[in-house]
Amino acid sequence: MDKDFFVREMEAGSGMLYRVAFSILQNDDACADALQETALKAWEKRHTLREQRYFRTWVTRICINTCRSMRSAGRRLLSMEEIPEPSAAPYDPTLALALAALPEQLRLPLVLCYSEGMTYAEIATTLRLPLATVRGRIHRAKKELRKELDAE
Amino acid sequence: MMRDDDKLELRSAFREEPERCHAALMDAVRSVREEQKTMKKISMRTMLIAAVIVLSMLTTAFAAGEIFGWTDYFEAWGIHTTPGLRNAMQTEQRNISLGPVTFTVQETVADNRLAMASAKIAVTDGSQALLCMFADDPVGAYGDRSRVLMNALGLTDGAQTCFEAGAQKGLPVYAVRACVEVDEAFSGGEGMEDILWDAQGNAAYLSSCSLNPDAVGDELTARLFLRVAQIDANGEEIQKWTTREEISVPVSKKLAEKTYRPEQPLQVKGAQIREIHAELYATGAYLTFAWQMPEGMAYDETVSMWEYHHDDLLLTDGSFNVFEQGVSLSAGYDSQQWPLVTVEEMINVDALPEVIRISDGIQDVAYR
Incomplete structure (x- = not known):
């Protein structure tokens, strides 16, 4: 993998990586740190990517691992006092809260599927889970999300 | 590629990526250096850390008329079944007709932690149908495996659910299961189920269940739970058939x-x-x-x-x-x-x- 490819793919995947990181860390400052570490780790481990067409799932896994390591190391997480930057894209705060209320085990596969458009097979490889487990978690996540939304 | 389900669009649950996050990422990306360095032998081998990820997405081709099951499934994970495993498997085939389909029990084997079984599933009268695990799964949900099914049935839209795809093509849709079960005393917890398709659209159903190592002896009492449900164009079950069949599962001893x-x-x-x-x-x-x-x-x-x-x-x-x-x-x-x-x-x-x-x-x- 050369640097040009790396820059191009990371630029293209930046939004996805942010959403994945936010799904875990729920805090923009922590996300910024995580994304920085993800970039450096991905470059350091670039020789572990056997085929460039799998870059997306490969770097997503590195991002997930980085975020979880940061969280377990006790870095600052959710801060309700943060004032988010204004967003030009459509934003549904009710949906955001309902999604945040899901356990991560359910939230992450759901985000990878219905926000990032990954197939079950891609999610299975990203999360190192059997495909049937991915399917089951997405199914449960949708049910739980509907419950959260109905309760709002 | 994924279809919106009940208008579930999760992108709007996230704000736009903040500029400071994007800058943190891209500043780090641009700071990396391409260095010429000699790869350590062990570093080259670390490619396999990602290979388990990568290899699970390989396409597996199935030839018409061949038995396919665990060997084909594991190849997609980059695992080559060993001669020892293949020799230990019970491969005497047994046909069980259930509703419109025939299950052919193909491979069974166990050790003291795991029992495995595979069954080929085909429409009994030889006609074409869409065989799936869950009818509301997107047809393309299984990656490269899905492509084999889609090619077999002439499906082009991986975002359609199985029942939608079947309705569009005028094919009956059957949700199928063939799961190995053991008595509670032998059970060690969760199991696994998965499905493959061949070039004709027939299915191979793979299942395994965890065993309690302290309970498993020289023999194992096991059953195969079989289920077929016919699904209509709205995704509803209109008819179903179930049965449980005793199966012989050889237990591999500790070597x-x-x-x-x-x-x-x-x-x-x-x-x-x-x-x-x-x-x-x-x-x-x-x-x-x-x-x-x-x-x-x-x-x-x-x-x-x-x-x-x-x-x-x-x-x-x-x-x-x-x-x-x-x-x-x-x-x-x-x-x-x-x-x-x-x-x-x-x-x-x-x-x-x-x-x-x-x-x-x-x-x-x-x-x-």
């Missing part, structure tokens, strides 16, 4: 065992792998890693330790040949003797190695 110890244990963030205990069966070798957690580590940190540090370790033999993942695709984790935590995983070997080397990409430690 060898060994405990491996290092001169100096591998250390990861203060935790160390004290030893590795290996048990060999015809199905492969189970490795149990004894992790000693450091003083002061909180119990809830162990999940992270196991899942994200153990998972990234590379296992090789004495010549740096990487061990393939074993046929038990999941790993076991036991913290009941905290601060000692055991992690069990399987490798695909016919004989116990002399040496097991563990590397995290920086240190490399031999266990003998």
